[in-house]
Amino acid sequence: MDPFLTSVLSNIGLFSFLALSAWLLLIGGEISFGQQAYFAIGAYASGIASAVWGWPFAVALALGTALGAGIGALVAWPAARLSGVHYAIATLAFAELTRASLNVFRYQRDIDGYLTGPDGANGFRDIRWVYEAGIAPGTYLAIIATLLLLVIVLIWLAARLNVMAQLRMVGEDPILAGMQGIRVLRWKIGAAAAAGGVAGLGGALFAHMATYVEPAQFSVMTGVHAVAYGLIGGLGTAIGPLLGVLIDVGLLESLRSLAAYRMIVFGGLVAIILILRPRGILDETLVTKVRSWARR
Amino acid sequence: MMLTLENLSKHFGGVRAVDDVSLTIKEGEIFGLIGPNGSGKSTTVNLITGLYTPTAGTVSLDGWDLTALPQHSRTSRGVARTFQNIRLFGNLTVAQNLWVAQNGHEQRREHFLSRWFKPGGEHGPDIDELLQFSRLYSKRDVLAGNLSFGEMRRLEMARALASAPRVLLLDEPAAGASLEDAELLAERIRAVRDQGVTVLLIEHMMELVMGITDRLAVLNFGQKIAEGTPSDIQDDPQVRAAYLGSGHDEKMERASA
Numbered sequence: 001m002d003p004f005l006t007s008v009l010s011n012i013g014l015f016s017f018l019a020l021s022a023w024l025l026l027i028g029g030e031i032s033f034g035q036q037a038y039f040a041i042g043a044y045a046s047g048i049a050s051a052v053w054g055w056p057f058a059v060a061l062a063l064g065t066a067l068g069a070g071i072g073a074l075v076a077w078p079a080a081r082l083s084g085v086h087y088a089i090a091t092l093a094f095a096e097l098t099r100a101s102l103n104v105f106r107y108q109r110d111i112d113g114y115l116t117g118p119d120g121a122n123g124f125r126d127i128r129w130v131y132e133a134g135i136a137p138g139t140y141l142a143i144i145a146t147l148l149l150l151v152i153v154l155i156w157l158a159a160r161l162n163v164m165a166q167l168r169m170v171g172e173d174p175i176l177a178g179m180q181g182i183r184v185l186r187w188k189i190g191a192a193a194a195a196g197g198v199a200g201l202g203g204a205l206f207a208h209m210a211t212y213v214e215p216a217q218f219s220v221m222t223g224v225h226a227v228a229y230g231l232i233g234g235l236g237t238a239i240g241p242l243l244g245v246l247i248d249v250g251l252l253e254s255l256r257s258l259a260a261y262r263m264i265v266f267g268g269l270v271a272i273i274l275i276l277r278p279r280g281i282l283d284e285t286l287v288t289k290v291r292s293w294a295r296r
Numbered sequence: 297m298m299l300t301l302e303n304l305s306k307h308f309g310g311v312r313a314v315d316d317v318s319l320t321i322k323e324g325e326i327f328g329l330i331g332p333n334g335s336g337k338s339t340t341v342n343l344i345t346g347l348y349t350p351t352a353g354t355v356s357l358d359g360w361d362l363t364a365l366p367q368h369s370r371t372s373r374g375v376a377r378t379f380q381n382i383r384l385f386g387n388l389t390v391a392q393n394l395w396v397a398q399n400g401h402e403q404r405r406e407h408f409l410s411r412w413f414k415p416g417g418e419h420g421p422d423i424d425e426l427l428q429f430s431r432l433y434s435k436r437d438v439l440a441g442n443l444s445f446g447e448m449r450r451l452e453m454a455r456a457l458a459s460a461p462r463v464l465l466l467d468e469p470a471a472g473a474s475l476e477d478a479e480l481l482a483e484r485i486r487a488v489r490d491q492g493v494t495v496l497l498i499e500h501m502m503e504l505v506m507g508i509t510d511r512l513a514v515l516n517f518g519q520k521i522a523e524g525t526p527s528d529i530q531d532d533p534q535v536r537a538a539y540l541g542s543g544h545d546e547k548m549e550r551a552s553a
Contacts, residue, residue: 162392162395165388165392165395166395166397168385168387168388169385169388169395172385172386172387172388173383173385175347175367175383176383176384176385178366178367178368178371179345179367179368179371179376179377180371180395180396180397180455180458180459181368181371181372181396181397181459182368182397183368183397184368235387279387284387284388284439285439285442288389288437288438288439291437292437295437
């Protein structure tokens with residue numbers, strides 16, 4: 001496969017994890033500008049596991065996911081009591097705190113004569129497990145795609161078991177959800193844990209593809225984009241945030257003629273779509289229509 | 297004895313929205329709660345359902361104190377309500393709006409799915425029956441936000457009934473309804489009561505209140521000023537003076553006619 005295409009598709013896949021993470025919280029009624037923090041946590045934790053500790057790749061991925069989920073739940077435990085702007089600010093603050101901490105986080109060991117591990121603002125290089133295992137870019141793309149598919153299947157399963165509908169109830173009207181017997185706080189923390197885990201997995205995959213990560217990559221703009229993907233793609237289905245990523249990374253970033261104007265075009269697109277379709281392109285009304293049409 | 301409010305008070309700063317109200321609503325009756333705007337009717341409902349914490353006093357159901365319980369456990373103990381300004385999950389379908397989470401003492405663990413979500417619960421009303429009862433069966437897969445006003449009102453009551461309540465609190469269910477709709481509503485309320493559900497009805501439409509309630513209480517400035525059968529209340533001079541006033545006399549006559 002063409003290396004450029006492989007790299008674009010891999011990027012689409014990786015950003016999709018981040019977009020799905022922010023989308024899960026949007027469904028639960030919260031806007032988080034801080035999902036990049038879990039992406040970073042997943043990247044660093046899995047990188048340390050495979051490069052410094054020499055753990056297998058799969059276990060490193062699992063660690064990144066678990067840590068993302070655990071810290072997501074921990075942050076949500078107080079933050080879920082906030083709502084709207086306050087929640088957004090809290091997540092933003094946590095993400096910046098994470099980035100600032102990574103800027104001073106040093107944990108290096110001598111591996112084969114090289115100091116390996118996070119080196120503060122200088123970043124974390126030589127996360128080489130995938131390279132050393134001889135995994136080709138195309139194969140790695142397949143790994144990303146498979147894990148992304150797994151996450152989407154899990155969300156789809158959750159929808160089949162009406163778990164998603166319950167989360168949507170919490171997101172739409174927490175008071176009414178409480179009246180329908182739903183334990184709102186638990187659901188909010190659960191959604192944050194799931195979102196943290198998905199972002200952590202994406203971050204872990206990112207670190208092993210890039211082999212080098214640094215705190216500056218996990219800036220606020222990354223988190224803002226993650227929210228925007230769900231908002232433009234649509235809140236009606238998990239395919240929505242993927243569509244958002246496809247539009248931004250797939251179309252705007254990759255069409256080189258557009259690359260210079262990417263932020264302008266993307267910003268304008270977000271504004272137009274939010275005016276025309278406040279809940280995104282694939283919103284609940286459209287998804288419901290398609291579903292009832294498909295049933296016939 | 298069923299739903300009991302004892303010396304219930306809710307103060308917002310210096311405002312006594314509900315002031316030392318005691319009520320006993322008997323099992324299987326339709327009990328009306330009336331009063332002018334701002335007399336504390338909705339606040340009372342919010343206290344019963346746990347939306348507000350009372351300043352003083354208790355709410356109990358069959359002798360069980362509900363006062364300190366969170367909303368979701370009041371639901372599982374059989375308290376359900378509708379809202380004055382319709383509250384639905386607009387981006388969920390009509391059928392999805394009727395789902396109720398089972399937890400608390402009613403949790404049934406033998407069925408894995410029922411722990412998560414089961415329409416109406418194991419012993420709750422059948423979701424299709426409920427939709428038919430509310431004349432919404434054909435709309436079951438429509439988003440609730442796309443319903444007409446009247447359909448939304450019906451869905452709201454169905455949503456409340458989905459949790460198989462023992463007490464149903466209706467906060468102005470006839471607001472914005474025509475007289476004809478109100479008659480259909482009265483029929484539905486009676487049908488609900490005949491299923492064994494106790495009803496607390498807050499309503500401004502006197503024709504409806506006087507026509508279907510067994511007993512009613514009148515609130516004014518947060519205090520209970522009268523309680524009795526519809527005919528008692530209509531004859532009560534204090535009620536006439538405080539709530540119904542001179543302008544409302546005509547309406548009362550019409551209702552009692």
